[in-house]
Amino acid sequence: ALVGGGPGAPDLITVRGARLLAQADVVVTDRLGPVDLLDDLPAHVEVVDVGKHRDRHPVPQDRINEILVDRARRGLDVVRLKGGDPFVLGRGGEEALHCAAHGIAVEVVPGITSAISVPAAVGIPVTHRGITTSFVVASAHEGAGPSLDGLRDAPQDATLVLLMGVTALGRTAADLVAAGRAPGTPVAIVERGWMSGQRVTRTTLSRAAADAEAEGVRAPAVVVVGEVVTVPEHVARLLAGSTA
Template sequence: MGVPSYPLTLDLTGRRVVVVGGGPVAARRARGLVEAGGAVELIAPWVCEDVAAQVADGGITWHEREFVAGDLVLPDPAWLVHTATGDPHVDAQVAAEADAARVWCVRADDASVSSAWTPAVARGRTGQASEGLSVAVTAGGDPRRATAVRDAVLAALDSGTLPVRRVRGTAPPSDRAGGEQPAVGRVALVGGGPGAEDLITVRGRALLAAADVVVTDRLGPRSLLTTLGADVEVVDVGKTPGNHPVSQDRINELLVHHASLGKRVVRLKGGDPFVLGRGGEEALHCAEHGIPIEVVPGVTSAVSVPAAAGIPVTHRGITASFVVASAHDGADAVLRAASDAAPDATLVLLMGVTRLGDTAAALVRSGRRPDTPVALVERGWTPEQRTTVTTLDRAAEDAATAGVRAPAVVVVGDVVSVRNRLGDLSGE
């Protein structure tokens, strides 16, 4: 026999299929054939518990005896036979009878002499972007190799690193017969993490791969947008300091508009949608308009960017707590956020570069030591990552000298000193 070179998918619905053998291998084969809709007959003098349970459920018909000549053609010719008796002589007999009757035979004992092979199949999961997909893998009679590749393909299907998006059955309203109204789509608020494309969650990556419309921020894993199909609509609503070309109200409207057309919409954000990302506002607006919503947490820059610079926001013997605050609205907001924190708590400031001088001075006035270590981590988790270490009383001056620019995370606290021993931890 040769190696398999002509993969084929069979419709076994209602067709007679014979399994010879009653052990665990035969049980697995029988179960798969029943799931495929086959009229399964099993021939064996004894059966294992798994087969007995299938017989009791009415899924298969059991002939309690040895295989005999004519079993594959009487009372009706079989379409397919699987033999897994554990006895090479019996399996060879079944294969020879199948060959004479021109029935495809899968041998469990020796794939190299089979006339047909059962591939390792990766099936998309119900409710996931990969739903409805089946990928069959053969490996020239090497089932373990096929299984390993199958598992890798399944992981790629679930993660969205393969193109799983449906391209049929999603016609826009103008193309629908009779002016039929489309079903309401859905919105997924996806946290993209701090910027590196491999730090988005598996769920977030899968939803991005299945999206019809992506509404994206300036931050986050924008390089993943190049992996989308040409027909995926990408709406860039990125904001820069002092420049908000698309208002938050308009972003909210865009999400509802596209979902109302039956589209799968991904709102791709940097960090986590619910950590200073206005994800709550967007979720509420969608809910108020009857749009189904899913939130996919992301790796927030408040923790991950300091980590990239070798700074843990908590460290035994230094501090057991940290506070995350937005410095966008000035020092008063920062002081309110830190007012009830422990004196040694790490303070992590997002959007803190523009008003760094005022914020640092206010923290000193409120009781923080002037020589408290400060780290300014720019563009964390990108090749342009840079860290400037200073102190509260010199933060504004040193930032200006170094030319620190947003996006940057400001870390205030003694944990900054841990960086001296670790250095950057963001990898290549």
């Protein structure tokens, strides 16, 4: 079973995902997602940690694929536990194809993607009536290329959600401005959404890199670009007014 574990809080995994996890003989897990749930597994369950870190992939993807096939061929119930949703920049499709190529059927269990849930953790909707009705999700691991590709045919007011974008944030922000996004466009960088140490840094495209460096922003983080970033401020003002 290819299980999306959600953004990190243990109670944000789906009911089906939790049931399959409880029945597993083997869990092949990333470093993100509801890893606290692993502490509740029975002692006989084999837990294989294949989590990737920036610039350090101790278990390459080819080896992960081999582990899944090997354990399944032994007749074991295998759960591949991923953070977020396995089919949103999670390489879940690659793993499903590899298993299928070796005659192994895979049940896919969707998860709550960090692209939507991490902004929501700090009150930011990716769409909002009167601001935008669309959003683009892209990996920014290698800069703004995929982001610009996604935005090319999107409405000018579309929210941009960047995953894996901390390292190349300066270059990405500069490229977005060069492509026509206003330098003053609001930006929110949400670190460790739904996990301990959650933090949000609010800035603009022109100041994103400098502010991120000044605040010591670190991965994992989701970067949100667009006017929807201002919605929590409006909510706070309304709440303050109602209690005044």
